[in-house]
Amino acid sequence: MTNMTITTSPLFQLDYGGKIEREIAKLIAAFDELGFDTARYPKRWLALKLLEADEDILQRVSEMPNGDRVIARARQGANHLKDMLGDDVDLLTADRRYGYINGVVRQSFHRPLMDRIALTDRIDDIVTHKWLGLPVFFAVMYVVFRLVIDVSSPFLDWTDAVINGPIARLFRFILDLVTAPAWIHSLVIDGIVAGVGGVLVFVPGLLILYFFLALLEDSGYMSRAAFVMDRFMRVVGLHGKSFIPMILGFGCAVPAIYATRTIPSRRDRVLTALLVPLMSCSARLPVYVVFGLAFFGARAGTVIWAMYALGIVVAMLAGMVFTRTILKPDVTSAFVLELPPYRQPALKSVLIHMWENTREFVRKAGTTILLASIVMWTLLSLPWGVSNPRDSYFGRVSGALSPLFAPLGFGNWETGGALVSGFMAKEIVVSTLSQVYVGGEEKPIEEPTTFGKELTVIGRGFVEAAVGSGKILLSILPGVNLVDEEAAGEDTALSLALREHFTPLSAVALLVFVLLYVPCVATLGAIKHEFGRSWAATSAVYQTVVAWLAAFLVYQGGRLLGLG
Amino acid sequence: MSKPIQLHLLRPGQRAVITKVNGNGALRRRFVEMGIVKGETILIERHAPLGDPIEYFIKGYHLALRKEEAANIEVTLHGESHG
Numbered sequence: 001m002t003n004m005t006i007t008t009s010p011l012f013q014l015d016y017g018g019k020i021e022r023e024i025a026k027l028i029a030a031f032d033e034l035g036f037d038t039a040r041y042p043k044r045w046l047a048l049k050l051l052e053a054d055e056d057i058l059q060r061v062s063e064m065p066n067g068d069r070v071i072a073r074a075r076q077g078a079n080h081l082k083d084m085l086g087d088d089v090d091l092l093t094a095d096r097r098y099g100y101i102n103g104v105v106r107q108s109f110h111r112p113l114m115d116r117i118a119l120t121d122r123i124d125d126i127v128t129h130k131w132l133g134l135p136v137f138f139a140v141m142y143v144v145f146r147l148v149i150d151v152s153s154p155f156l157d158w159t160d161a162v163i164n165g166p167i168a169r170l171f172r173f174i175l176d177l178v179t180a181p182a183w184i185h186s187l188v189i190d191g192i193v194a195g196v197g198g199v200l201v202f203v204p205g206l207l208i209l210y211f212f213l214a215l216l217e218d219s220g221y222m223s224r225a226a227f228v229m230d231r232f233m234r235v236v237g238l239h240g241k242s243f244i245p246m247i248l249g250f251g252c253a254v255p256a257i258y259a260t261r262t263i264p265s266r267r268d269r270v271l272t273a274l275l276v277p278l279m280s281c282s283a284r285l286p287v288y289v290v291f292g293l294a295f296f297g298a299r300a301g302t303v304i305w306a307m308y309a310l311g312i313v314v315a316m317l318a319g320m321v322f323t324r325t326i327l328k329p330d331v332t333s334a335f336v337l338e339l340p341p342y343r344q345p346a347l348k349s350v351l352i353h354m355w356e357n358t359r360e361f362v363r364k365a366g367t368t369i370l371l372a373s374i375v376m377w378t379l380l381s382l383p384w385g386v387s388n389p390r391d392s393y394f395g396r397v398s399g400a401l402s403p404l405f406a407p408l409g410f411g412n413w414e415t416g417g418a419l420v421s422g423f424m425a426k427e428i429v430v431s432t433l434s435q436v437y438v439g440g441e442e443k444p445i446e447e448p449t450t451f452g453k454e455l456t457v458i459g460r461g462f463v464e465a466a467v468g469s470g471k472i473l474l475s476i477l478p479g480v481n482l483v484d485e486e487a488a489g490e491d492t493a494l495s496l497a498l499r500e501h502f503t504p505l506s507a508v509a510l511l512v513f514v515l516l517y518v519p520c521v522a523t524l525g526a527i528k529h530e531f532g533r534s535w536a537a538t539s540a541v542y543q544t545v546v547a548w549l550a551a552f553l554v555y556q557g558g559r560l561l562g563l564g
Numbered sequence: 565m566s567k568p569i570q571l572h573l574l575r576p577g578q579r580a581v582i583t584k585v586n587g588n589g590a591l592r593r594r595f596v597e598m599g600i601v602k603g604e605t606i607l608i609e610r611h612a613p614l615g616d617p618i619e620y621f622i623k624g625y626h627l628a629l630r631k632e633e634a635a636n637i638e639v640t641l642h643g644e645s646h647g
Contacts, residue, residue, distance in 0.1 A: 234630075
């Protein structure tokens with residue numbers, strides 16, 4: 001099969017005109033004369049590409065025997081044509097091709113699709129309008145954001161409940177049946193099942209995200225959004241299409257990183273992925289809320305708002321720095337964007353898109369998350385038999401790291417441990433602190449249950465999730481509110497404990513650190529999956545350094561001003 | 565015949581004929597792929613809300629280019645058109 005030759009069909013061959021045809025023929029003759037084996041390429045096509053100076057083909061030919069001599073010959077021919085015809089060969093051949101196409105079109109095609117084009121123009125008059133364009137864009141983004149984050153959250157809770165409830169119970173039952181030793185028991189339940197759960201909780205959100213992204217892309221709106229936002233994003237060195245991932249970053253960085261796939265150039269995709277984790281994701285909100293309420297009471301809202309704003313400001317600064325250093329704009333970043341006519345997305349293609357992207361996440365980023373979860377379990381359970389986490393390897397690592405946090409105002413073991421475990425997911429920072437300061441929650445005694453009962457619970461949970469997201473969907477409409485306001489439960493025990501260990505200043509420094517420090521393991525898994533190990537490492541290192549410096553400035557600066 | 569002018573300097577509603585396509589190899593090839601070739605008529609449709617990029621109509625489809633990229637394309641004015 002390797003020596004298979006492709007022959008061009010004799011039925012059709014575009015005539016490029018006497019002068020170009022003569023150079024093609026001369027070059028084909030030169031292949032044999034110079035002993036150049038054209039191998040798998042059709043000769044006429046290869047000669048044409050060489051005359052056009054196609055970079056990819058020049059590269060391939062230069063690596064073949066006698067390739068350099070062939071290239072020298074082709075360059076002669078191309079220069080000769082340029083002298084005679086006054087233009088580069090690739091422009092001349094493009095002219096010929098378009099000329100031919102125009103002829104065919106004129107003969108065979110009459111006033112096509114005028115309705116759709118007229119409709120497209122009318123829609124564009126609104127969505128790219130001087131004054132309406134931006135408000136329309138923000139409205140669309142708001143709706144998509146609400147849909148992805150809110151509609152998926154009941155399903156997310158359901159997935160979580162199923163894994164930690166019936167699935168975990170099933171495994172426990174099997175392990176008891178085969179009288180597995182305690183450590184296998186712990187590895188399976190606390191390591192593997194918890195890890196798989198950590199992967200699967202992302203699935204509902206990703207499915208819904210990809211559904212809407214495919215809708216936006218296939219309908220044609222995505223190009224308009226890029227058109228409207230490009231000028232704004234370029235200030236930070238990004239592409240118009242970077243805006244959607246950045247917005248999604250406020251929900252969860254993992255789907256946001258995958259959403260960078262709609263950006264045409266790799267350089268722009270990488271930069272977007274490096275900035276996305278600086279948007280305050282929903283996992284960081286509980287940390288802001290708990291500390292905000294504990295230290296600032298009624299003014300907690302301002303503190304939370306400031307954290308969101310700080311993330312955006314740091315992202316803008318980081319974007320400007322990256323654009324001037326390791327990610328300079330290159331030719332591929334050129335903005336040459338077609339604005340296609342609007343069309344109705346095909347459901348099948350939207351569903352395929354949604355399924356394939358989600359499956360890929362589970363397969364690739366999922367492995368990283370699972371692995372990290374098992375490593376975490378190992379560190380927490382070794383040396384075997386530890387009862388206090390402080391004595392485990394995890395505790396020792398955290399203890400060793402804590403002096404690093406001392407200049408930031410929180411150099412105690414507990415905070416160090418909370419920050420290290422926050423690497424798994426940032427909301428864990430709060431639950432770890434609460435466990436250490438207030439004591440772990442009592443696990444409810446599990447009732448004996450049957451397989452049939454479990455299935456009913458799973459099914460009922462799913463229906464409830466569907467109803468829940470339906471209600472949220474309706475409440476997006478103005479004036480409809482079916483969702484209960486979440487009771488702002490005052491966690492007084494935790495608040496008191498936090499006030500003992502932090503000052504308002506060191507609390508703010510901690511929040512700044514949590515906002516900026518290393519992205520969670522799932523985000524890094526996504527970056528590694530999309531852009532490779534070294535970009536994931538870059539992301540982890542630069543954010544941690546920036547976080548440390550920012551928290552240092554806040555804490556030490558505040559102390560100088562007498563706030564501590 | 566009017567003098568050649570850079571594409572990004574035209575106003576919406578103006579119509580022009582492309583006389584020359586400049587720019588480095590990769591960008592020019594991209595232009596050619598998108599049908600931006602000498603002799604083609606191009607209509608300036610509208611500016612984005614923030615002024616840049618600009619939407620054009622060429623070869624029966626809509627295309628957006630940043631001013632920076634459109635500056636590589638030389639055109640001669642062909643007349644105004646509204647409708």
